[in-house]
Amino acid sequence: MAKVLTSREENYSQWYNDLVIKADLAENSAVRGSMVIKPYGYAIWEKMQAVLDQKFKDTGHQNAYFPLFIPKSFFSKEASHVAGFAKECAVVTHYRLKTDENGNIVVDEDAKLEEELIVRPTSETIIWDTYRKWIQSYRDLPLLINQWANVVRWEMRTRLFLRTAEFLWQEGHTAHATKDEAITEAETMLNVYSDFAENYMAMPVLKGTKSPNERFAGAIETYCIEALMQDGKALQAGTSHFLGQNFAKAFDVKYVTKENKQEYVWATSWGVSTRLMGALVMAHSDDNGLVLPPKLAPIQVVIVPIYRKPEELAAISEKVEGLIKDLKANDISVKFDDRDTHKPGFKFAEWELKGVPVRLAIGPRDLANGTVEVARRDTLEKEILQFEGISTKIKNLLEQIQINIYQKAYDFREQNTFVVDDWNDFKAKVEAGGFILAHWDGTEETEQKIKDETKATIRSIPIDGKMEEGKCIFSGNPSNQRVVFAKAY
RNA sequence: CGGGGUGUAGCGCAGUUGGUAGCGCACUUGACUGGGGGUCAAGAGGUCGCAUGUUCAAGUCAUGUCACUCCGACCA
DSSP states (O other), rough: OOOOOOOOOTHHHHHHHHHHHHSSEEEESSSTTTTEEEEHHHHHHHHHHHHHHHHHOOOOOOOOOOOOOEEEHHHHHSSHHHHHHHHGEEEEEEEEEEOTTTTTTOOOOOGGEEEEEEESSSSSHHHHHHHHHOOGGGGGGEEEEEEEEEEOOOOOSSSSTTTTEEEEEEEEEEEEEHHHHHHHHHHHHHHHHHHHHTTSOOOOOOOOOGGGGGSOTTTTTEEEEEEEEEEEEEEEEEEEEEEHHHHHTTTTEEOOTTTOOOOEEEEEEEEEEEEEEHHHHHOBTTTTTTOOGGOSSSSEEEEEESSSSHHHHHHHHHHHHHHHHHHHHHHHHHHHOOOSSSSSHHHHHHHHHTTSEEEEEEEEHHHHHHEOOOOEEETOOEEEEETTTTTHHHHHHHHHHHHHHHHHHHHHHTTTTTEEOHHHHHHHHHOOOSEEEEESSOHHHHHHHHHHHHEEEEEEEESOOOOOEEEOOOTTTTTEEEEEEOOOO
């Protein structure tokens, strides 16, 4: 088979880029760092959105929408927040263009804004400014809001889906009467994310908290799910933040308790982005193309007819008509690829590249024998089965594939997770890739020094990690828990 | 922001000492083909990123400029 992708072994990074483009997920645009998400890629994102949106609603949240532009002054209200985002903000300074004496379109200097507007890198500030008006009493709490939006972070280096200047995401922003309730909310949403990652994306994730260095700007605690990619690098797949009363104080959001006392509100925020698309690609795909988990595949089953004459195609179409109806009735998305403009071999390769989990091929030979060829994308195995009753088998096969690719990713992570106690071993393991469980003395200095020497960062302090006395891998100082180190995206 | 690279057909690229603009894929038409990316034939498609300069003559040389891209720094 002719390869259109660079192999993972040859150049993993190139493989990823090739795959995103060749599988028609996205491409670079005329604007540096900003991508065009193509229909096939967007269809996957829509499936992700649909599942997540339902989960948010099931946990009591409502959707709303806040402005793209945020007055600059809002950012200065929360000190650490502005420090974290200032270096990557797009700023709107004018609101009008004009034609100059040479006929060129230029910015009209007369149309300078009194106060610059920031294109949101995240919406805490504009939302908390709004919440001040919405929250008066304990009766107004909790306030559980989510928004689906685009945000802009002017990153110096970008990669399709993994880090783009503009990206799509959802951001939840909640307000609570008590600290405990807010912490519970942050943990609940982390669980929503890990459930989604594992049961829909088929991607195992580690749940944990971030070290102070890696924490969200303005958060008291950042919870995260962290996944291991095939090249041994870690990818932060979602975060949920306990914000304490930082934003309530910055934006003066108080409520009156039952006892008629003024109290500041407690906050959380949480988000996942189109970066999940990058995670999905890297978690499962191979040198032949995408491997999509059935639960998120826009097309779950493709049927390729094999024929020479129109009469043969007609006979095949008639044969599969009932099957297509049956699959659709079971909420299985199916495409009958009867394009006459491409040959079967081309179609096989194309659907493989696009990661369709199950492919059926049916030709005159099958019509004569009452059979159908069934190929599964995850293992590339093919078998000839009886056409009769195939619908049930397909349903089961889709479930098996979902489980199999999760298991494969899980096994990979297990094989690439190492418990390390020796500094030289640590350096070697970091270089080779994978999750490294090691003791850390809890100081930012040590974390920074380890990063400087090895490029590894603390990805996660495991939530369910067992307590264990030990000595810091770097400083030798006492530690009571292992943390997860890795090189990260 | 530092260092490298690249701008030539839709995509990927070649283009020698300056002398009529080329290849592969894709595209169009036709025929044959059709169970893993078909074959043959004919065809269409270009102000060579932009500007200035040198020259009888510039894709090629010089200067400038813009864009993209890779590596690093940076990036919750």
